[in-house]
Amino acid sequence: MTRVLVTDDDGLMRAGLIELLTADPTIEIVGEASTGREAVDRARRLSPDVVLMDVRMPDLDGIGATRELTRTAPEVKVLVLTTFEQDDYIFGALRAGASGFLLKRARPEDLIAAVHVVGAGESLLSPSVTRRVIDRMAQQPTPELADQAKLDTLTPRERETLELIARGLSNREIAAVLVVEESTIRTHVKRVLMKLGLRDRVQAVIFAYETGINRSR
Structure with missing residues (x-):
């Protein structure tokens, strides 16, 4: 229940x-x-x-x-x-x-x-609403969760995972992009959240846009 x-x-x-x-x-x-x-x-x-x-x-x-x-x-x-x-x-x-x-x-x-x-x-992260959140956040970033130094703790693959989370992709979609198993992505997501000190994927999206990681490429 x-x-x-x-x-x-x-x-x-x-x-x-x-x-x-x-x-x-x-x-x-x-x-x-x-x-x-x-x-x-x-x-x-x-x-x-x-x-x-x-x-x-x-x-x-x-x-x-x-x-x-x-x-x-x-x-x-x-x-x-x-x-x-x-x-x-x-x-x-x-x-x-x-x-x-x-x-x-x-x-x-x-x-x-x-x-x-x-x-x-x-x-x-409902896709129909998440896109609108991402669009608005990209226009109005704020520094509340941002900590550039924390980004240095991520491996290249974990950073890629964070970028894809910020685009609103699910674990299955991220796995398809990176050509790995979905279970591997679940592990990456857990490590990203732990290293950045974030509660969940919602805060991961906020962090990505506040640090500008989504515009790093």
């Missing part, structure tokens, strides 16, 4: 999300919250696998709540729900430690799949 806490300040949205997710017998709704502060408090008490997190909320917004959960309850994964076009806070949420994000207008099956992906400890 994947245990989920649903957070949104819109009561109808919360009810709809809960109804949608409970249609999957392998998802258990352990609670709900209408503010970021409630989400943090209830996540600490209920220990869900995943917190569905709205961004714009009273009291404490989704970015602040995600940052606090990442610091105090790192085992709890956060999946941010956003309208994206109107929500310029998405990058702040990812830097705060969110494991992924999804558009609120996503198909029900995509939301259910996203919950399982994040609950399994993976990050969610």
